[in-house]
Amino acid sequence: MTDFTVPDSVTPIVAWRYWRLGGADGLLRSLTGRHQRWEPGQALRARCRFDDVDRTDWRYRMVSGFSVDPHPAPAEGCTCGLYAARSLGALRGQMLFGLNRMVVGQVSLWGKVIPGQHGYRAEFAYPDRLCVFEGVINRDPGVLDALSAYAVPVEIVGNRQGVFSPVLALTRAIRSIVR
Ligand SMILES: [Zn+2]
Structure with a gap:
């Protein structure tokens, strides 16, 4: 609980x-x-959808809403959170x-x-x-x-x-x- x-x-x-x-x-x-x-x-509790990815992988930089810095969810400038x-x-x-x-x-x-x-x-x-x-x-x-x-x-x-x-x-x- x-x-x-x-x-x-x-x-x-x-x-x-x-x-x-x-x-x-x-x-x-x-x-x-x-x-x-x-x-x-x-x-x-929301987790950033990018928490489990390798953020140094350059391919993620092309994903919409990707943010390089780990952060609590939801964050402005990202797409994470419970919708x-x-x-x-x-x-x-x-x-x-x-x-x-x-x-x-x-x-x-x-x-x-x-x-x-x-x-x-x-x-x-x-x-x-x-x-x-x-x-x-x-x-x-x-x-x-x-x-x-x-x-x-x-x-x-x-x-x-x-x-x-x-x-x-x-x-x-x-x-x-x-x-
Ligand atoms: Zn996020």
Whole structure:
């Protein structure tokens, strides 16, 4: 439970993001960043995406956002940090990799948070509310058990047979949350 304290004077920012469910344990994974696992009951802390590379390798100098000096994440002038979208609309603008084992939800961000055009890059993050698609639960009922480990509300988002519209389903889910 280290690092899982929110300073009293700082209200976490709540933003939106996607996760995918890990195959074996059903826990949340990032879609990028080597599918990093989000541990239940433990804040995820950002690491610079370039921490594990050989910074003297000249080829990295051509990578967008690369910074030669090691630094805590997120940093201005780099692209590191835990990403989340400012709104569901902004999140929808991102590419969906297929809805199989996809989770969408809200995430609390705190520590150092760098705002961007559509969202944020944060130092610390933890899920705040999760929405799982009905089809995912139907295929694997154990998913709800796995997600209960995060001790946050989990909503089941219905998907209509045949024509499944993720946007429509999400809009409905969001309405039920906002109410
Ligand atoms: Zn960085």
